[in-house]
Amino acid sequence: MSEALLTTGAGAVTPAPGGRLFWRRLRAQRAVTAAAAVFALLVLVALAAPLLTALEGQDPNAYHPTLVDSASGGVPIGAFGGISGEHWLGVEPQTGRDLFARIVYGARVSLGVAFVATLIQVALGVALGLFAALGGRWADQIVSRVTDVAAALPMLVITLGLLAVAPASIPRPVLITLIIAGLGWFGTSKIVRAGALALKTVDHVSAARLSGWGTWAVARRELLPALAAPVITYAVLLVPSNVVAEAALSFLGVGIKPPTPSWGQMLTDANTWYQAAPTYLLLPAALLFVTVLSLTVIGEGVRTALDPRAASRLRVGTGKSLEEKVS
Amino acid sequence: GPEGGGAGNAGAGASGTPHQGGALSVLNNEAQTDFDPARLYTSGGGNVPSLVFRTLTTRKRAGGAEGTKVVPDLATDTGRPNADATVWTYTLKDGLKYEDGSPITTADIKYGIERSFAAELSGGAPYLRDWLVGGAQYQGPYKDGGKGLASIETPDARTIVFHLNKPEGEFPFLATQTQFAPVPKAKDNGTKYEEHPVSSGPYKVVKNENNGEHLVLERNPNWSASTDPERKAYPDTIDVRSGLDQAVINQRLSASQGPDAAAVTTDTNLGPAELAKVGADKQLAARVGTGHFGYTNYIAFNPNVKPFDNPKVRQAIAYAVDRTSAVNAVGGSSLAEPATTFLPNQKAFGYTPYDLFPAGPSGNAAKAKELLKEAGYGDGLTVTLTHSNAKGGPKGPEVATALQDALKKAGITVKLQGLEGNDYNDTVASVKKEPGFFLRGWGADWPSGGPFLAPIFDGRQIVKDGANFNTGFLNDASVNSEIDEINKLTDLTAAAPRWGALDKKIGEQAVVVPLFHPVYKRLVGKDVKNVVISDWTGVLDISQVAVK
Amino acid sequence: MTGLTGFLLRRVAGAVLVLLALSVIVYAVFYVAPGNVAQIVCGERCSPQQVALVHDKLGLGDPLYLQYAHFLQGIFAGRDFSSGTGVVHCSAPCLGQSYRTDEQVTDLILGKLPVTGSLVVGAFALWLLIGVGTGVLSAWKRGGMIERLLTWLTLAGTSTPVFVIGLLLIIILCSTLQWLPFPQYVPFTNDPQQWFWGLLLPWFSLALIESAKYARLTRSSMLETLAEDHVRTFRAYGLTERAIVGRHALRGAVAPVIALSALDAGTMFGSAVLTETLFGIPGIGQQLVQSVRTVDLPVVVGVVLTTGFFVVLANAVADVLYAMADRRVVLS
Amino acid sequence: MTEPLVEVTDLGISFGAVRAVDGLSFTLRPGAALGVVGESGSGKSASAYALLGLHRGTGARVTGSIRVAGVDVGSASDAELRALRGGLAAMVFQDPLSSLDPYYSIGDQIAEVYRVHRGGSRRAARARAVSVLDRVGIPDAARKSRSRPHEFSGGMRQRALIAMALACEPRLLIADEPTTALDVTVQAQILDLLHDLRQSTGLGLLLVTHDVGVAAESVDEVLVMRAGRAVERGAVGAVLGAPTDPYTRALLSAVPRIPPGAPPQTPFAPERRSSSIAGRAEGVDPVEPHAGSGAGEAANVAEPHADRGAGNCASGHARSAGESEVEGAAGASPQKAEGAADAGDVVLRAAGLRKAFGRGRAAFTAVDTVDLTVHRGETLGIVGESGSGKTTLGRMLVGLLEPSAGHVSRTGTVQMVFQDPVSSLNPRRSIGESVADPLRAAGRRDEAAIRARVGELLERVGLDPDRYDSYPHEFSGGQRQRVGIARALAAEPTLIVCDEPVSALDVTTQAQVTALLAQLQRELGLALVFVAHDLAVVRQVSDRVAVMRQGRIVEEGEVEAVYGAPKDPYTRQLLAAVPALDPALAAARRAARRELRGGDTPEPRPDREEVAVA
Ligand SMILES: Nc1ncnc2c1ncn2[C@@H]1O[C@H](COP(=O)(O)OP(=O)(O)OP(=O)(O)O)[C@@H](O)[C@H]1O
Ligand SMILES: Nc1ncnc2c1ncn2[C@@H]1O[C@H](COP(=O)(O)OP(=O)(O)OP(=O)(O)O)[C@@H](O)[C@H]1O
Numbered sequence A: 001m002s003e004a005l006l007t008t009g010a011g012a013v014t015p016a017p018g019g020r021l022f023w024r025r026l027r028a029q030r031a032v033t034a035a036a037a038v039f040a041l042l043v044l045v046a047l048a049a050p051l052l053t054a055l056e057g058q059d060p061n062a063y064h065p066t067l068v069d070s071a072s073g074g075v076p077i078g079a080f081g082g083i084s085g086e087h088w089l090g091v092e093p094q095t096g097r098d099l100f101a102r103i104v105y106g107a108r109v110s111l112g113v114a115f116v117a118t119l120i121q122v123a124l125g126v127a128l129g130l131f132a133a134l135g136g137r138w139a140d141q142i143v144s145r146v147t148d149v150a151a152a153l154p155m156l157v158i159t160l161g162l163l164a165v166a167p168a169s170i171p172r173p174v175l176i177t178l179i180i181a182g183l184g185w186f187g188t189s190k191i192v193r194a195g196a197l198a199l200k201t202v203d204h205v206s207a208a209r210l211s212g213w214g215t216w217a218v219a220r221r222e223l224l225p226a227l228a229a230p231v232i233t234y235a236v237l238l239v240p241s242n243v244v245a246e247a248a249l250s251f252l253g254v255g256i257k258p259p260t261p262s263w264g265q266m267l268t269d270a271n272t273w274y275q276a277a278p279t280y281l282l283l284p285a286a287l288l289f290v291t292v293l294s295l296t297v298i299g300e301g302v303r304t305a306l307d308p309r310a311a312s313r314l315r316v317g318t319g320k321s322l323e324e325k326v327s
Numbered sequence B: 001g002p003e004g005g006g007a008g009n010a011g012a013g014a015s016g017t018p019h020q021g022g023a024l025s026v027l028n029n030e031a032q033t034d035f036d037p038a039r040l041y042t043s044g045g046g047n048v049p050s051l052v053f054r055t056l057t058t059r060k061r062a063g064g065a066e067g068t069k070v071v072p073d074l075a076t077d078t079g080r081p082n083a084d085a086t087v088w089t090y091t092l093k094d095g096l097k098y099e100d101g102s103p104i105t106t107a108d109i110k111y112g113i114e115r116s117f118a119a120e121l122s123g124g125a126p127y128l129r130d131w132l133v134g135g136a137q138y139q140g141p142y143k144d145g146g147k148g149l150a151s152i153e154t155p156d157a158r159t160i161v162f163h164l165n166k167p168e169g170e171f172p173f174l175a176t177q178t179q180f181a182p183v184p185k186a187k188d189n190g191t192k193y194e195e196h197p198v199s200s201g202p203y204k205v206v207k208n209e210n211n212g213e214h215l216v217l218e219r220n221p222n223w224s225a226s227t228d229p230e231r232k233a234y235p236d237t238i239d240v241r242s243g244l245d246q247a248v249i250n251q252r253l254s255a256s257q258g259p260d261a262a263a264v265t266t267d268t269n270l271g272p273a274e275l276a277k278v279g280a281d282k283q284l285a286a287r288v289g290t291g292h293f294g295y296t297n298y299i300a301f302n303p304n305v306k307p308f309d310n311p312k313v314r315q316a317i318a319y320a321v322d323r324t325s326a327v328n329a330v331g332g333s334s335l336a337e338p339a340t341t342f343l344p345n346q347k348a349f350g351y352t353p354y355d356l357f358p359a360g361p362s363g364n365a366a367k368a369k370e371l372l373k374e375a376g377y378g379d380g381l382t383v384t385l386t387h388s389n390a391k392g393g394p395k396g397p398e399v400a401t402a403l404q405d406a407l408k409k410a411g412i413t414v415k416l417q418g419l420e421g422n423d424y425n426d427t428v429a430s431v432k433k434e435p436g437f438f439l440r441g442w443g444a445d446w447p448s449g450g451p452f453l454a455p456i457f458d459g460r461q462i463v464k465d466g467a468n469f470n471t472g473f474l475n476d477a478s479v480n481s482e483i484d485e486i487n488k489l490t491d492l493t494a495a496a497p498r499w500g501a502l503d504k505k506i507g508e509q510a511v512v513v514p515l516f517h518p519v520y521k522r523l524v525g526k527d528v529k530n531v532v533i534s535d536w537t538g539v540l541d542i543s544q545v546a547v548k
Numbered sequence C: 001m002t003g004l005t006g007f008l009l010r011r012v013a014g015a016v017l018v019l020l021a022l023s024v025i026v027y028a029v030f031y032v033a034p035g036n037v038a039q040i041v042c043g044e045r046c047s048p049q050q051v052a053l054v055h056d057k058l059g060l061g062d063p064l065y066l067q068y069a070h071f072l073q074g075i076f077a078g079r080d081f082s083s084g085t086g087v088v089h090c091s092a093p094c095l096g097q098s099y100r101t102d103e104q105v106t107d108l109i110l111g112k113l114p115v116t117g118s119l120v121v122g123a124f125a126l127w128l129l130i131g132v133g134t135g136v137l138s139a140w141k142r143g144g145m146i147e148r149l150l151t152w153l154t155l156a157g158t159s160t161p162v163f164v165i166g167l168l169l170i171i172i173l174c175s176t177l178q179w180l181p182f183p184q185y186v187p188f189t190n191d192p193q194q195w196f197w198g199l200l201l202p203w204f205s206l207a208l209i210e211s212a213k214y215a216r217l218t219r220s221s222m223l224e225t226l227a228e229d230h231v232r233t234f235r236a237y238g239l240t241e242r243a244i245v246g247r248h249a250l251r252g253a254v255a256p257v258i259a260l261s262a263l264d265a266g267t268m269f270g271s272a273v274l275t276e277t278l279f280g281i282p283g284i285g286q287q288l289v290q291s292v293r294t295v296d297l298p299v300v301v302g303v304v305l306t307t308g309f310f311v312v313l314a315n316a317v318a319d320v321l322y323a324m325a326d327r328r329v330v331l332s
Numbered sequence D: 001m002t003e004p005l006v007e008v009t010d011l012g013i014s015f016g017a018v019r020a021v022d023g024l025s026f027t028l029r030p031g032a033a034l035g036v037v038g039e040s041g042s043g044k045s046a047s048a049y050a051l052l053g054l055h056r057g058t059g060a061r062v063t064g065s066i067r068v069a070g071v072d073v074g075s076a077s078d079a080e081l082r083a084l085r086g087g088l089a090a091m092v093f094q095d096p097l098s099s100l101d102p103y104y105s106i107g108d109q110i111a112e113v114y115r116v117h118r119g120g121s122r123r124a125a126r127a128r129a130v131s132v133l134d135r136v137g138i139p140d141a142a143r144k145s146r147s148r149p150h151e152f153s154g155g156m157r158q159r160a161l162i163a164m165a166l167a168c169e170p171r172l173l174i175a176d177e178p179t180t181a182l183d184v185t186v187q188a189q190i191l192d193l194l195h196d197l198r199q200s201t202g203l204g205l206l207l208v209t210h211d212v213g214v215a216a217e218s219v220d221e222v223l224v225m226r227a228g229r230a231v232e233r234g235a236v237g238a239v240l241g242a243p244t245d246p247y248t249r250a251l252l253s254a255v256p257r258i259p260p261g262a263p264p265q266t267p268f269a270p271e272r273r274s275s276s277i278a279g280r281a282e283g284v285d286p287v288e289p290h291a292g293s294g295a296g297e298a299a300n301v302a303e304p305h306a307d308r309g310a311g312n313c314a315s316g317h318a319r320s321a322g323e324s325e326v327e328g329a330a331g332a333s334p335q336k337a338e339g340a341a342d343a344g345d346v347v348l349r350a351a352g353l354r355k356a357f358g359r360g361r362a363a364f365t366a367v368d369t370v371d372l373t374v375h376r377g378e379t380l381g382i383v384g385e386s387g388s389g390k391t392t393l394g395r396m397l398v399g400l401l402e403p404s405a406g407h408v409s410r411t412g413t414v415q416m417v418f419q420d421p422v423s424s425l426n427p428r429r430s431i432g433e434s435v436a437d438p439l440r441a442a443g444r445r446d447e448a449a450i451r452a453r454v455g456e457l458l459e460r461v462g463l464d465p466d467r468y469d470s471y472p473h474e475f476s477g478g479q480r481q482r483v484g485i486a487r488a489l490a491a492e493p494t495l496i497v498c499d500e501p502v503s504a505l506d507v508t509t510q511a512q513v514t515a516l517l518a519q520l521q522r523e524l525g526l527a528l529v530f531v532a533h534d535l536a537v538v539r540q541v542s543d544r545v546a547v548m549r550q551g552r553i554v555e556e557g558e559v560e561a562v563y564g565a566p567k568d569p570y571t572r573q574l575l576a577a578v579p580a581l582d583p584a585l586a587a588a589r590r591a592a593r594r595e596l597r598g599g600d601t602p603e604p605r606p607d608r609e610e611v612a613v614a
């Protein structure tokens, strides 16, 4: 994230075995530690949702018609969206459901779906991107054409098809994750393909090929580490778009079944409410932002830690000397 | 019909006397994709269409309950029935002309109605097909070898006679629909006609872009105000833009910047979040008109599906519903009124108040539990509620979850099954696929009990292989015959209370649980005058609006 | 040049395959999807007899492969449709006729193309500008306050759905401050100025959401490049950090940006629905949603094919650009 | 001009725990030239970097004081430093292949640098770029200036960097191994150019090199470095003529040479050279441990050549430089020479190889109809001018490049040692892992065994096995090159194509590496294709040699035959250009070369190529 981080890593450039060095360089970045803590907290909140709501004493789906002003459209009664000792973050407009409970439960769906989908997207994208770049002209043609088809098919149409054929026995979150993943892999694949094509000609990749590694082993050993930076950077940004995609799917009817909350849906519903009940919009928005921010910091840290040069070469000959800091 | 337009008592907009001139701008959400009079399905002739199409009769252009009356338009009166109301005769006014100056004849009205039977131009209301003699078999003028529909007679250019299968006292209401607009045969080019329909009203279409997305209407010089006391036609031009987001429409109307000062909307309500803002701003509040349209949202049961075959279960649910939550789900008490009757709460419908299973504002869980116990479900009950996935709609997930929460208190576990728009419509209207417990709504084609009760509760209207609306499969001989009896009445004020009584009688069966009637809040631009919202359509009547 | 010609030929062949695949998929989806087309077209209160008539008129009684064959026939040879009073001819690249409105799909799409085109092209330019600009700035000022601020802003942009950002911008800029007119689409040919002002907010909202991706990607690629040896050369020759970042690092970073942006621009033709809906821009995306809702298969196929065409086109352009940017890469 | 151009006092540079430079002091006057020689990893490059303040912000610790052209590098502001860099003092980097931006044309890169310091229009800068490229001997400079680095051969890139350095007419030129990738003719030309510039413009030259011959030719003073310290310093004649430090002596003794003064036509006597090497090596202190490399080992290595018997070679000691190896090898396997023609032993056969880059008008044939055969246990040397297609040919031989025409058949595994050690190592991998790569590829899983084997290989190429976990950027140029060799060896190939494998190495290490290759060759029957511009080295290691020029093999034959009686005029030219160790001789030869070019203009004639052939 910040240069300070990069340079803190620099102090640690003493030989150490790859994996350990990576962790050390990662941990040496204070912001990464902080971001990881924030993220861990979010995950914890998601996991402990039932506990937390029990602590608050609220049910995420219980209506409280008396807490909203029906005549004016259902605005929560009271300051800041009805924040009180009972409702820590206030209540939802129109329904009066407890916002805190909905947000912590929403974290489960949003983080879960968005993460798994991102993982699948990245895995698919990386595999297909490498296949296109390394598999020869035909492989490239095929993957590129499949990418075109996938990119051109609107979510709505896919959803229609899936709604029709997916057996009801498939759990909703799985279905959603699959749809989102199936629709969002090609960005990664494009990036990977572009990067791999450029890297393919570099001598160290040639050397690995001569060493006797097969194409895929070369990809894994030489290309992937170099592609990690753009892929991680991109993957981090897939998370918020997946959260929003989940909301869009619920619009189309294959989202998480109501009344189960999710951040994306809350954002969608809160859209028009920002003047009348700002907390309703701001809470999920802020949480999504914090998630993305912490992931970005972590991703950036991983990127830095993965590159042994970053620390010592990045600033070669630039004025801002590190010498003083290190010595 | 099953879907509704919008309702009225007005009192909004700028004060002062309205004047001719200026340009009115209409900001809409839905495009006017259909502009063929044969295909339109609009209550009372619609809004924008009624500026172009005149019909035999029309709705009275007045605010509130006064607006539920039917008045003559092209015809000299609202129709002359024979003794048992099976033959209706109309005579055209003098000096009626199309936009090109040619005279309007009854043959053109007959032709317009015949066209609406063509498969290419389907979409209109079902009444002509059901009521006219030979209507069910007729396939339109393109396939009849020039014979036409014999049950419509035009003895001369000014007279037209309709022969019906059975007595229909509400025929004058039907004659307000756009199928009754004249279409000159020579100008008919089938599906292309809507690109430039020939105007008989105060405005003609000069531009129709993107299939009704952007319409520009200008004065029709051959329209004469003297033959048309209803349409005021103050503005010189009317510009209708659609495809706009509802929230944006309301933002634009409230900002009333530039041309938006002279803007109205005919299809966009104030949303719940916007109500709060309007409530806090007096100036804005003065620009909001309130309307009612005969519409009821309800829970429908399919008694062929267990456990809803048991009336006690249905009653238990009727007791358990929390109407406050349900009302809140669609925007609160300003946008919906809790309903315990199936008929809308308007005189024209014959509204007779009753509350057979009093649930109070937030449900009577105790009574519901008691009934469930009697029905053999003392340990609780799990059911599936089918709803539409359309967000924010009255049949959508919001209302469904509100009910789910309410029924939980009565020990009923509700699972939700959300269906995508088409699927939902298809499923709930199919005799074979109809679920046991679902959300439904019904709107009036005209303000009377007939089109409200008959399709839903008349046993002879159960459609086996088409869209069925008698979802409760009610086939009660006494109900059927009472419907026939009331239909014979041509005195609508006498008919109304009998519809109300019938409603209550049907209500005892608990095949539906009424939830709420929607209320419409419409914002207008700051320069808009003469805002009229009738209880027939619930929307502001463009033909009355002035911008000067 | 033979390389380019060969490349183009392969691409055209590929494009035809892609479009065929797309149309087959859409046909298949609509075959399995629930919803009775004839009933929807006819209206909910049509009698079964009327529905049957409409069913026949739309050719829905034919087996699926025959329907698809008719569709292909329309594309290569044109087709005739009944208008009731007569016959309407739909000439060669005929995508069929809307079930709902009987409009010819080709006309319909051609009418909407400039609309979505205006939206996409403007937004694309803006998001590249904002995205790459931010990326460059944050790579240059890495570690500083400015970079942190930019990072936060772009991340906030991505974490907020377009309808939230868009509505917020409308309320603040158009409604409250009244700095901008309410967005609306005015064709460029009618009034270029109004076209510009009317589309400014939609462009901006789309750009805000997309730009974070490009900003982060640009920055990350640039940092990679900055660690390369050749950057050291330019430092040793007294180039300023700005020149190094802005020229040498940027050039290295541009490859993934090109690859991705073309794809995004292509898909935007079909996926700008939310923006189009919010801002009332009557484009292809909105049309698609409406047509899917009304099960208007010919229009859906038409729109999907159009989107597909643009995706293929954008990808081909990207590949050429990419090969130009990095000559070590050859067109395949 | 009393003030020295460069004044370095007590310079110390450490990378973490590694003390790369320690207590180094020297001065340089305008117009003077100082040669820094020393073994690989002795801190030459690190010191050179320090002069431009390039260690700033890298985590390296720099102590002592440095003044360059009046600028105190240690305390200078960013702007001052920028003005110094490129404008007053320019640097030619050691790794020319990775030091250019792959995305811009060479001409643009030079022009950009020029404009930073000299301003002026884009056009003028481009013109300037073309003229400096021309000056450093890039043929058809105007057209080539539009090429990107990957379209340049190694030597051409190196010249491009020199051109860049000269573009702004700096007062000080710091050249870090500027001619490693150049064939002797071009090298001579560059060195002459530098010499002329010194005389005409008062350019100060700091020449870092491992090649004592190069130093002898071009500097007035030398500084011998070892393990971060200056071990000897003085006038070039004195140091090279009568070295006082044992290390210097060892260094000098290890230089492979074609006897000075011997006209190329005359076959030289190998006995004499070998014994002289051995004789000089005797004084070396055998135990002087150093992290990066070992002169001690080098000395050990040199020793056995006192008697150049095959038996000694086989005794496990790596053989040192000297033609004796070739003979020794031949002696050890006497059947080899005859067996060379035996088709059964052919490990690689190339027929009609052609490679053209680009299409249409821009097409350029880099390799043109080359036929080659390499036998088991044989070394084929390939020499030729820079840009003649050696690398391209080598890449085709191992299969990294598809030939445009022709066919290559190989038996067994082939490996390549790349010309550019920087790009041939994955920057994200520790060098140990890079070397272990072929082992792992072969399916070896036993971590300890792998580490042991890698350690062994590292040791054999003269690297400290403890640096298994260090990353490429932590190594000096020569060290990286050795990693590349170790990796190629790890695969136990039947054939290695070595593209300038030792050009970045100091002579002692060079000797060590060539000896290692020879030993493996003997033990495993390894075949080598040895691409180099250093004629002496090629001669020393090869059985047969092929001379390339403009994509074609102009002469091929047994080493003795080619070196002894070159038939092609180009070969003769090459041999004439070999640098001499004796500065006086070097000056004389420089004068002769100038004569050959016709006149003593400092500007070489643009039609260098013709001159070279003539
Ligand atoms: N960034 C770094 N981190 C750690 N050690 C380094 C780093 N850079 C150089 N070294 C070490 O410092 C020592 C001196 O390196 P330097 O590059 O100056 O050698 P050199 O004399 O130029 O050798 P060569 O002739 O092989 O280029 C070497 O042992 C090298 O491994
Ligand atoms: N990818 C390429 N595209 C265009 N031209 C190229 C390419 N690679 C090499 N060349 C050209 O081919 C010729 C031979 O290059 P090559 O690298 O084989 O030379 P070399 O003999 O190895 O020279 P050096 O000793 O300088 O390394 C050069 O003129 C070079 O400019």
Ligand SMILES: [Mg+2]
Pocket: D044, D045, D046, D094, D176, D476, D477, D478
């Ligand atoms: Mg060095």
Ligand SMILES: [Mg+2]
Pocket: D153, D154, D155, D390, D391, D392, D419, D499
């Ligand atoms: Mg080479």
